[in-house]
Amino acid sequence: MSKASQVGAGRRLHHPDRDEIRLEPVLSALADPIRLRIVRTLARGHGDMSCVAFDLPVSKSTSTHHFRVLREAGVIHQYYEGTSRMSRLREEDLEARMPGLLAAILGAS
Amino acid sequence: MSKASQVGAGRRLHHPDRDEIRLEPVLSALADPIRLRIVRTLARGHGDMSCVAFDLPVSKSTSTHHFRVLREAGVIHQYYEGTSRMSRLREEDLEARMPGLLAAILGAS
DNA sequence: ATCGTAGTACGGCGGCTATCGTACGAGGGT
DNA sequence: ACCCTCGTACGATAGCCGCCGTACTACGAT
Numbered sequence: 001m002s003k004a005s006q007v008g009a010g011r012r013l014h015h016p017d018r019d020e021i022r023l024e025p026v027l028s029a030l031a032d033p034i035r036l037r038i039v040r041t042l043a044r045g046h047g048d049m050s051c052v053a054f055d056l057p058v059s060k061s062t063s064t065h066h067f068r069v070l071r072e073a074g075v076i077h078q079y080y081e082g083t084s085r086m087s088r089l090r091e092e093d094l095e096a097r098m099p100g101l102l103a104a105i106l107g108a109s
Numbered sequence: 110m111s112k113a114s115q116v117g118a119g120r121r122l123h124h125p126d127r128d129e130i131r132l133e134p135v136l137s138a139l140a141d142p143i144r145l146r147i148v149r150t151l152a153r154g155h156g157d158m159s160c161v162a163f164d165l166p167v168s169k170s171t172s173t174h175h176f177r178v179l180r181e182a183g184v185i186h187q188y189y190e191g192t193s194r195m196s197r198l199r200e201e202d203l204e205a206r207m208p209g210l211l212a213a214i215l216g217a218s
Numbered sequence: 219a220t221c222g223t224a225g226t227a228c229g230g231c232g233g234c235t236a237t238c239g240t241a242c243g244a245g246g247g248t
Numbered sequence: 249a250c251c252c253t254c255g256t257a258c259g260a261t262a263g264c265c266g267c268c269g270t271a272c273t274a275c276g277a278t
Contacts, residue, residue: 031136104209
């Protein structure tokens with residue numbers, strides 16, 4: 001197997017398909033202050049960001065936990081780049097499934 | 110004190126002012142299946158509804174709990190009418206504080 | 219090969235929360 | 249007066265969730 005095309009394949013990151021994204025898990029995911037902060041930061045710097053760039057006030061393991069919740073809810077997409085894990089908002093998918101939701105949340109207070 | 114104007118005044122229901130409504134509690138409140146169902150029902154039959162009309166798959170006390178969470182988050186307004194407690198969506202207040210949020214949530218899947 | 223950096227896995231802990239049952243209060247009808 | 253209905257208060261319980269530390273893996277650089 002060509003390892004070259006499998007960079008960062010040691011760990012499989014599960015992402016729900018667009019059709020599998022559900023409202024309730026998305027709301028749960030966004031109802032946490034830290035995860036909301038992650039999403040806001042991602043939206044502001046709209047582009048891919050490494051996890052370290054967030055400077056969250058929690059430990060590494062807790063950070064991992066929050067990113068996983070966001071990913072499994074379908075809010076963000078993650079992939080490996082070298083030793084870093086990059087994150088990107090799934091804006092199109094969210095817009096397709098829940099039109100206006102992300103904009104409303106980002107726009108609020 | 111004129112009791113006539115104080116029907117159902119035995120219990121004071123606390124409602125946050127419009128400015129006190131915050132995004133995070135609102136999202137938490139809506140992240141629960143039963144409370145989401147309540148909000149959807151309220152929106153559908155848009156008008157005031159008594160609690161019994163919801164036919165929720167939980168006990169009375171749990172029902173009381175969910176309505177309180179919604180009320181304290183600022184999602185619904187409640188008042189007494191005889192022995193019933195009426196509920197109404199705070200659509201205008203929500204729209205003022207988080208434009209588009211309620212519509213997006215009601216419109217989703 | 220060794221080390222450092224970035225992140226994951228696992229186990230544990232404390233607190234929040236959804237749930238219930240029971241007991242009680244407030245109104246309306248008979 | 250009595251009771252029935254609708255809802256609240258309170259206490260208990262069980263499960264989830266956010267948080268941490270530690271041990272481990274993956275990748276890149278030296």
